[in-house]
Amino acid sequence: MTSQTFDPKNLWVVVAAYNEKQAARRSVEDLLQQGFEVVVVDDGSRDDTASVVEDLDIHLLRHPINLGQGAAIQTGIQYALTFNAQYIATFDSDGQHRAEDLNAMLNKLQQYGSDVCLGSRFIDKSTTMPIFRRLTLKLAIVFTYFHTGKWFTDAHNGLRVMTNRSAKILDLQENRMAHASEILSQFVRNNLAIIEHPVTIHYTEYSLAKGQTSFSGFKILFDLVISKVFR
Amino acid sequence: MTPFQIVAIIGFSVFIVVIILSDTRKALKLAGVSVASLALALIVAPNIAQSFAVGIGIARGADLVSYASTCFLIVFSMMAVSRYVKMRRSMTILARKLTLLEARLNFQDPSAG
Numbered sequence: 010m011t012s013q014t015f016d017p018k019n020l021w022v023v024v025a026a027y028n029e030k031q032a033a034r035r036s037v038e039d040l041l042q043q044g045f046e047v048v049v050v051d052d053g054s055r056d057d058t059a060s061v062v063e064d065l066d067i068h069l070l071r072h073p074i075n076l077g078q079g080a081a082i083q084t085g086i087q088y089a090l091t092f093n094a095q096y097i098a099t100f101d102s103d104g105q106h107r108a109e110d111l112n113a114m115l116n117k118l119q120q121y122g123s124d125v126c127l128g129s130r131f132i133d134k135s136t137t138m139p140i141f142r143r144l145t146l147k148l149a150i151v152f153t154y155f156h157t158g159k160w161f162t163d164a165h166n167g168l169r170v171m172t173n174r175s176a177k178i179l180d181l182q183e184n185r186m187a188h189a190s191e192i193l194s195q196f197v198r199n200n201l202a203i204i205e206h207p208v209t210i211h212y213t214e215y216s217l218a219k220g221q222t223s224f225s226g227f228k229i230l231f232d233l234v235i236s237k238v239f240r
Numbered sequence: 241m242t243p244f245q246i247v248a249i250i251g252f253s254v255f256i257v258v259i260i261l262s263d264t265r266k267a268l269k270l271a272g273v274s275v276a277s278l279a280l281a282l283i284v285a286p287n288i289a290q291s292f293a294v295g296i297g298i299a300r301g302a303d304l305v306s307y308a309s310t311c312f313l314i315v316f317s318m319m320a321v322s323r324y325v326k327m328r329r330s331m332t333i334l335a336r337k338l339t340l341l342e343a344r345l346n347f348q349d350p351s352a353g
């Protein structure tokens with residue numbers, strides 16, 4: 010295992026944002042401080058989210074209508090690939106993720122020669138969360154096992170780093186929250202080398218209010234079933 | 241299996257084969273005309289439903305209409321969802337093309353934003 014000196018501009022971070030006027034700027038500034046290339050995809054926000062980040066040194070994309078986080082991520086990845094981005098990451102815009110975790114994830118990806126590094130909030134105990142949220146996420150892990158045949162320690166974490174080759178494989182059809190399951194499914198189906206790395210998620214009142222509810226799990230399941238039936 | 245079940249299974253199977261093998265629009269028109277004609281007949285002579293129902297082993301005409309409506313609703317719902325999924329995919333592709341085109345233009349000419 011070797012560590013490589015790395016130009017942070019080789020990591021393109023895709024940030025999907027919908028109605029994140031309150032948190033988006035801080036999240037993007039944290040990423041820019043790390044020296045990454047940042048792509049913000051404004052997913053048809055109605056609160057003028059783009060206005061709080063457009064003066065920053067980023068690539069700003071705007072969906073004309075709200076399509077969903079999955080669609081925004083796919084758009085951002087496709088955009089980054091047009092610049093032949095060496096590595097691509099996905100990062101939430103609500104302030105839950107830490108930009109510095111991406112450095113460690115990328116190092117691990119390179120050290121192990123993997124294709125994808127997934128963030129996991131359950132490997133260490135650095136993340137505290139409401140018990141009901143923890144239970145829902147644990148259920149998601151079980152569901153993902155039946156869906157992909159693989160056990161992950163955190164099946165719905167928005168923090169991911171992937172190689173250019175892995176990003177090219179992705180072709181997300183799920184526009185909304187089911188995209189997280191679809192991403193894992195496509196990675197596994199294409200036999201990509203996947204590793205996980207402990208990351209810290211900062212839950213705030215704001216992010217918990219905006220995040221997925223327990224009902225979201227049923228909606229995700231419904232969307233996946235519909236996609237399977239009406240391929 | 242009751243005669244109604246046999247008739248319904250054969251009927252839907254034929255309907256599905258027709259949809260698959262022929263022009264969907266023509267088949268849908270045919271299905272629509274058939275359903276409308278049947279409804280018309282039932283309105284003109286309501287006793288037809290009762291006689292037919294008894295003939296195929298269902299006690300009441302009202303039950304026959306209820307079963308037939310349920311089957312129709314299921315088929316119609318599935319067709320509507322299928323159409324919705326296809327439309328959503330098309331819309332996503334279109335919106336993404338627009339987004340990337342606009343981004344490319346902005347990248348080439350920042351003042352164009």
